[in-house]
Amino acid sequence: MVLKNTVAARAARHEKALIHTPKKGSVQERFVDVRTIHDHILCLRTKTPGCFEYATMLQIEGISYDLKSEEEQRQINALYQGFLCALPYPVQILWRVLPLNLSAYLDRFSSKEGGLQQGIWEPLQESHRRFLQYLASQRTLLDRKIYLIIRVNQAEDQPSHGLLSGKKRQHRHDAALSLERARQELDLRVSELIRVFSNMHVSVRQLSGEQEVAPVYYSCLTPQRAALYPLSQELIEGIDRPVLARLPQEKVISQRQKNTEVQERQQEVCSTGPHVSGFAQLADLLAPAAVVVSPDLIKIEDEYARTIVVSHLPRLVAPGWLKPLAELDEPMEVSFHLQPLNSAVVLQQFRRRQMEYQSSRLMAHRKGNEVDPNLKVAESDVDVLIDRLASGEERMLDLSMLVVLRGASRQELNERTERIRSVLQNMLLKVRTALFEQEQGFRSCLPTAHNELGKGILLDSRSASTMFPFLSNSLFHPDGILEGITPQGDPVVLDAWSQEMANANRIILGPPGWGKSHHVKTSIVRMALKYAHVQQYHKDEQEPPVQRFQVIVIDPEREYGRLTAALGGQVIRLAPGARHHINPFDLPYVKREQEHPGGNEHGDRLADHVQRLHSLLEIMLADRTPDHVGKLTANEKGLLDRALYECYRKVGITTDSKTHERPAPLMRDLYEVLDSGICGPDPTALTARLRRYVHGSLAGLFSGPSDIALENAVIVFDIHDMETELRPVGLFLVSNFVWTQSFQSSIPRQLIVDEAATLYQFESGARFLEDLVRRARKHYLGVTIISQHPAMFRDSAIPANCATHVLMRQDATSLDLISTMFKLSDREVQLLRRLGIGEALLTTSEKRLHVRFETSELEHILATTNPQEIASWKHDSRYADVQQIVQGLLAFDGVIDAQKKDEKLHSREHDHERMIPLRVSRQPKDKLLEPSPSMALPTEHKDSPQQEEASL
Numbered sequence: 001m002v003l004k005n006t007v008a009a010r011a012a013r014h015e016k017a018l019i020h021t022p023k024k025g026s027v028q029e030r031f032v033d034v035r036t037i038h039d040h041i042l043c044l045r046t047k048t049p050g051c052f053e054y055a056t057m058l059q060i061e062g063i064s065y066d067l068k069s070e071e072e073q074r075q076i077n078a079l080y081q082g083f084l085c086a087l088p089y090p091v092q093i094l095w096r097v098l099p100l101n102l103s104a105y106l107d108r109f110s111s112k113e114g115g116l117q118q119g120i121w122e123p124l125q126e127s128h129r130r131f132l133q134y135l136a137s138q139r140t141l142l143d144r145k146i147y148l149i150i151r152v153n154q155a156e157d158q159p160s161h162g163l164l165s166g167k168k169r170q171h172r173h174d175a176a177l178s179l180e181r182a183r184q185e186l187d188l189r190v191s192e193l194i195r196v197f198s199n200m201h202v203s204v205r206q207l208s209g210e211q212e213v214a215p216v217y218y219s220c221l222t223p224q225r226a227a228l229y230p231l232s233q234e235l236i237e238g239i240d241r242p243v244l245a246r247l248p249q250e251k252v253i254s255q256r257q258k259n260t261e262v263q264e265r266q267q268e269v270c271s272t273g274p275h276v277s278g279f280a281q282l283a284d285l286l287a288p289a290a291v292v293v294s295p296d297l298i299k300i301e302d303e304y305a306r307t308i309v310v311s312h313l314p315r316l317v318a319p320g321w322l323k324p325l326a327e328l329d330e331p332m333e334v335s336f337h338l339q340p341l342n343s344a345v346v347l348q349q350f351r352r353r354q355m356e357y358q359s360s361r362l363m364a365h366r367k368g369n370e371v372d373p374n375l376k377v378a379e380s381d382v383d384v385l386i387d388r389l390a391s392g393e394e395r396m397l398d399l400s401m402l403v404v405l406r407g408a409s410r411q412e413l414n415e416r417t418e419r420i421r422s423v424l425q426n427m428l429l430k431v432r433t434a435l436f437e438q439e440q441g442f443r444s445c446l447p448t449a450h451n452e453l454g455k456g457i458l459l460d461s462r463s464a465s466t467m468f469p470f471l472s473n474s475l476f477h478p479d480g481i482l483e484g485i486t487p488q489g490d491p492v493v494l495d496a497w498s499q500e501m502a503n504a505n506r507i508i509l510g511p512p513g514w515g516k517s518h519h520v521k522t523s524i525v526r527m528a529l530k531y532a533h534v535q536q537y538h539k540d541e542q543e544p545p546v547q548r549f550q551v552i553v554i555d556p557e558r559e560y561g562r563l564t565a566a567l568g569g570q571v572i573r574l575a576p577g578a579r580h581h582i583n584p585f586d587l588p589y590v591k592r593e594q595e596h597p598g599g600n601e602h603g604d605r606l607a608d609h610v611q612r613l614h615s616l617l618e619i620m621l622a623d624r625t626p627d628h629v630g631k632l633t634a635n636e637k638g639l640l641d642r643a644l645y646e647c648y649r650k651v652g653i654t655t656d657s658k659t660h661e662r663p664a665p666l667m668r669d670l671y672e673v674l675d676s677g678i679c680g681p682d683p684t685a686l687t688a689r690l691r692r693y694v695h696g697s698l699a700g701l702f703s704g705p706s707d708i709a710l711e712n713a714v715i716v717f718d719i720h721d722m723e724t725e726l727r728p729v730g731l732f733l734v735s736n737f738v739w740t741q742s743f744q745s746s747i748p749r750q751l752i753v754d755e756a757a758t759l760y761q762f763e764s765g766a767r768f769l770e771d772l773v774r775r776a777r778k779h780y781l782g783v784t785i786i787s788q789h790p791a792m793f794r795d796s797a798i799p800a801n802c803a804t805h806v807l808m809r810q811d812a813t814s815l816d817l818i819s820t821m822f823k824l825s826d827r828e829v830q831l832l833r834r835l836g837i838g839e840a841l842l843t844t845s846e847k848r849l850h851v852r853f854e855t856s857e858l859e860h861i862l863a864t865t866n867p868q869e870i871a872s873w874k875h876d877s878r879y880a881d882v883q884q885i886v887q888g889l890l891a892f893d894g895v896i897d898a899q900k901k902d903e904k905l906h907s908r909e910h911d912h913e914r915m916i917p918l919r920v921s922r923q924p925k926d927k928l929l930e931p932s933p934s935m936a937l938p939t940e941h942k943d944s945p946q947q948e949e950a951s952l
Helices: 002-020 027-031 070-085 102-109 121-138 168-199 210-221 223-228 233-237 255-272 282-286 343-366 373-391 410-426 438-444 461-465 516-532 561-566 605-621 634-650 657-661 667-676 686-691 727-742 763-779 812-822 826-834 857-863 867-874 877-891 898-905 945-951
Strands: 034-038 041-045 052-061 091-099 142-153 203-206 291-293 298-300 303-312 332-340 396-407 430-433 457-460 481-485 491-494 506-509 550-555 570-573 714-718 749-753 781-787 804-807 839-843 848-852
Touching (some): 034 282, 041 168, 102 121, 168 203, 210 233, 298 438, 303 457, 396 410, 396 461, 410 430, 457 461, 506 516, 516 550, 516 749, 516 857, 550 727, 561 714, 605 686, 804 812, 812 826, 826 839
Parallel strands (some): 506 781, 506 804
Antiparallel strands (some): 034 041, 091 332, 298 303, 303 396
16 A cells, blocks of 8 residues: 555656656657658657668568468568578567548548439448448457668767858768768668568568658557548648749649659758758658656547557467467557667676576585576576577567557546456566656657667567567558458458559459359449549530449359449340340550550551451361360461451551551451462361351351440440350450450450350460450459369469459369469468358468458349349338339349340440449438348358249
């Protein structure tokens, strides 16, 4: 009791001193060390006036450590230990786990003035919003970031010229030299770090420029204010620069001129070195309004913060023992300071300690006493460390582990502190509150790589390697769409077109009934919703809208018709009796402004396209049996090659790209060339085999030029009515048509090839599909391959050219093949064994994640093909606000009758079939769909075979 009263009195005196004793300094001086930013370098103030320390920040994308095999974990730990052993300078590793800013994500789906059309978009938008709010109510959604900060201290090398000593020019020159030396040293360190971490399959990106570095530092000071009021680009560009007034009559300068002026000002500042100017300072922009320091916490504006120090670690730990803390759903900031120690000095201290242990053991033997067991263990540990330190296999580190917690009130902060302390104590860690050291603890957690709390825990590099800190089971791209939820509750938001992704291609493998199509249709809905509000219309309302995105689906089973109708998309039926045509002879069209002045920038596109036609003709004309897929002979290919060039020559098309705008030949032109014998005799009767595609029952597919206009955001090619023999031809025609339309495209397109194994069974079709996937990225095209047969891709280049892999539950017969194809670990293979419906192992170049594909109710209504489920919703009171959608889905069966449609559309000027979007009555937002757990986790995504047969 006396001790408590003493501590309380001591705390009261400290608070009284803080209130009544004036202290020199300000918030900028005591809490904001950064003074300016040059490219990727933070210039930090020091105690010496006019001298700076320099630091840089690296953003690290963590890996799914727990999904690695034991052998891979040992290799990662060994590489990390090697990194710690060779570490010659202190580093700071900063975990930042903050509440996910849902408003920033949802703003991309919000309707703007003149943006969304009336119809399903507003209910769909509100349903997605409610779904995310429901997820946030179930578990705290967090945004996890990992940073590595390294620092260079060159203050000792800088002469201390006073600002008023008359040597300002010399001072600026010395500061510029110091900055350049620091830049060179930091660049060397960063390049070495990137090399080391790449061996651990950890991606590293250096933050560069004020626009990236300043917001991170600003968020570390005041995360709540940074989320509500982020720094604008204009404010950051105005640092250290005068305010210029622009008169109304002045000509507005271009963005390029602005960038040029900004670069000139930056070069001017860099040439004179970091110095304090009379204009607005970076520290003033970043600093909070007020900071109140108390013994056990600090108050930053309206937010409370507390620093907790880990003071002791358990003797025995397992690799990856930080996982419980990394997966905790609590906002926090964890800072690791690693300070390498001089091995010679540490070795001398250990030898002294070894002699003390030996003396204690000898004294115990002389007295006839038993040696303390703890003394024996300590002596053996020191002996081992001395040998390893002497051989250079080990390095001693000073480790400090600090945890910063924040709360809107003292009560919230205290409750969060108790929860975190409980988790840390369950991990057998001893923690303490940084009593009377809150200011130093908070400053130590800022991204400056400077520990103000002094010595931490003495740890060898082997033990420190078990604290592998680069752990992450989340993936969040700021401009992406929601893919699913991890078992820890973190949203997986993926942007296929982001710079982190090598390409926008993906491959989805899984047996029937496990949710492949359901996931793809949900992604289509969210992509369409994302781009719906950015559609810009011409001033002339009679002109069509300018598309900002297109998703094109090849639908062999008529699964996407209802979805396309609801989204106001376009359904195009391809069949021998349909009136639509796709001419495979069409050449890729390139606009004149995209052409190189020499005309040969893209090579010989005619030769490239002739090779594609060879692949199509081999699928059409090669003999095949149920057990064997035939191929054309070399003589047949030679004859076809001469005939194809002759067809283009007759219509005036040559290798000159200027002639590619002329009308392309048709399939009947090839037939006539072969039949005339102008290119040589036809001993194998290629003409006879081609006849049915020109004058026979299949002539409707190739009887005219292409008359399809891709004018909608969602377009479905329905090839359901093509026979099994013709489906590869249909897949090829659509894929090639999309390729010709996407050549040198300026808008993102996504081509979804469902049941790609139909085309891939042909060698020529496999080559075509592989070439399409390989070259799609250069033309703003992403290809999604869906298949039930992973064995088809055993020796294929498609998995390697897809940046995203979605692997659903596999049967025992294909597990070994999948493991070999995608280099899966034993734990990932075991995960594939136990995946449920709507779950998958999602792998990218950055992460390997266990994901559940969850949807909102309205998204599930649009994605499901189960007619019994839709019929049950018709009479459910919860779906009263979307009855028109449900009724429309029930009325529309996804089938386009060729005869009826041809009669209705024969008199129209347009040659495409446009589906009218379903309309819903406007309802108040509070009456829209409420997410429910039963619908957020659909138990079945795919129809059973009986249900599919009934729906057809």
